[in-house]
Amino acid sequence: MHYQKKHLFIISIMLFLFSFKTMAQKDYKLWLQYDKKTNAELVSKYFKDVQGIVSLGNTETSKIASNELQLGLQNMLGKDIQVNSKIEGDKNIIIGSKAFLSLEIQKEIGNFEVINDEGFIIKSISIKNKNYIVITAKKDVGVLYGVYNFLRLIQTDKSIKNLNIADAPKTNIRILNHWDNLDRTVERGYAGFSLWNWQKLPGFIDQRYIDYARANASVGINGTVLTNVNANALILTPQYLEKVEALANVFRPYGIKVYLTARFSAPIEIGGLKTADPKDADVANWWKNKAAEIYKRIPDFGGFLVKANSEGQPGPQNYGRDHVDGANMLADAVAPFGGVIMWRAFVYSEHDANDRAKQAYAEFVPYDGKFKDNVIVQVKNGAIDFQPREPFHPMFGAMPKTPLMMEFQITQEYLGFSTHLVFLPKLFQEVLASDTYQKGKGTTVAKVIDGSLTKTKLTGIAGVSNIGNDLNWTGHPFAQANWYGFGRLAWNPELDSEVIADEWLRCTFSNEENFIKPVKDMMIESREAVVNYMTPLGLHHIMDTGHHYGPGPWVSNLSRxxxxxxxYHKADKNGIGFDRSKTGTNATSQYAPEVEKIFDNLETCPEQDLLWFHHVSWDYKLKNGQTLWNGLALKYQEGVNQVKDMQNTWNKTEKYVDADRFKEVQMLLEIQYKEAKWWRDACLLYFQQYSGKDLPAGVEKPTQSLEYFKSLKFPFAPGN
Structure with a gap:
């Protein structure tokens, strides 16, 4: 009996470990699941079109491409796919860059000038009565991107008959900004510790580094900033550069360059100098020598990301210099090696009593056209700080002579961390589609950052990473979609977020239409739900301070x-909202006249931005006939109701999703529902003090007092 119990115990442990491994694979594999196709008719069609792979390249990148293609096809089609180096037989997939293609195949492919160096062509061709699918490009990295695109077609049940695809990225730099510290904590990170195990590097290469590179390459991300913008100069010492070099060697075959954050005071902290003045010759030479040292180790090093004179970080203004002086000095250091400087425009000073939303524009726009050619100014999507909703940053319509780089936040610092389901590509798309009127109607933010308006050679889009060492990388299964969606929009800033959601769901979970439609609708609505239960009608930055977890509209005792x-909300007995119109701080004047006119007028300002630009009476009539107070309260309730609807939607998907991820999302949605109610109750109780009005019909009454909500403390909130 004892033996039997022991035997059963061992079996149960083995089954647990097996189920854990299965879960780990599902969660860990992101959108690269490559699940076996079960639709017999569809599989039959794929079988007929794919007999084998002919790989014509011999570089590390081309080997990765052929291995990925083989892995994906074998898993999805359930048959052995051979890789050959010679074209023999029929119905092969030929992969290789233009240089490896015969003149006969090149002629069938046609004009390679329709793509750039990172673009790809996928085309069905016929030569001597033999049919092939060719995945080709000018360079091997383009072939790799083409392979991932082709695999996505099969993942999403698309036809591979008569293919004729030519695609290329619209931006040069498509990059993740990791706010990772050298002690492996992650600022605003909600998915565990940093991926980079500095203690074990360079000798130990974690498989995660390779899978991270695969995931990024699959959506066209071509750069990674390894370190926090609140920089540590130690990363520039030989001890750490050796470790950075090891990561660069892993990422290079996947088309990914490494970048580092440069602490402006590094010449003092690790260089032994007495100043970091950018006009000092010794300082400039120190940076030139440091750049040469880095490029000797890492010939394709991308360059530096710099946060200077912002939130206490050192910068050129410490020495009476300006942003141009600092950026151009660093630009000169990396220019001989082809490096770039990404200079962040996120600045606001405690010494400036003006509207915080106006400060970046005021500091940078006067310098338009004065930065070196290898400097790109990195601008957050809105003028405050990654809020659930902000109007687009006015700088995007005001610096036609300067390359501007979009900075989105993928990690959900102000949107419920990794416990709330929020599909951020909807937010990204809203910003990218905004019209700046820089050169008249149709001058969208997307066209500003992709260089199509000014023919800017240096273009880019950055996303503050949501990736950690959690099993599923991002803390929430659906937060993976934000990493995926960022990559897709960085490749093409005009992609539709619904298309992205559809792709991601099919690649990650299932192609079943009964699953896709309701869950896609849930994803598309999720961002608006968060706006409603946190910051409706243009409210912003009313999160609790420091950690930004939960509501804190009452906080007023901080030094700055x-x-x-x-x-930000300026609630009083007369109303609520920040007056940025001509009667207030006149922040509306930073936009083009066509946009200014819309935002400045209380009657034409979009209601979603109303309290961003105007201080509005509690009795003001909204377009739906409700008073502002009633409308605000009903929006908070609508957000809560939307999360309840999300729960109901997800609860019906159990038969389409593996048990582990189904349960995981179910539990997280329950947390989100409770926290949505917390936001509603705390904010309405606080604002009700000023409105003096009862909650309208349809809004649930709070079950706790305002004092209770004020008393809540979170000393160990993550990411802080």
């Missing part, structure tokens, strides 16, 4: 005015 939520 613009750190306090009361600074």
């Amino acid at each position: 005015p613009e750190w306090n939520p009361t600074y």
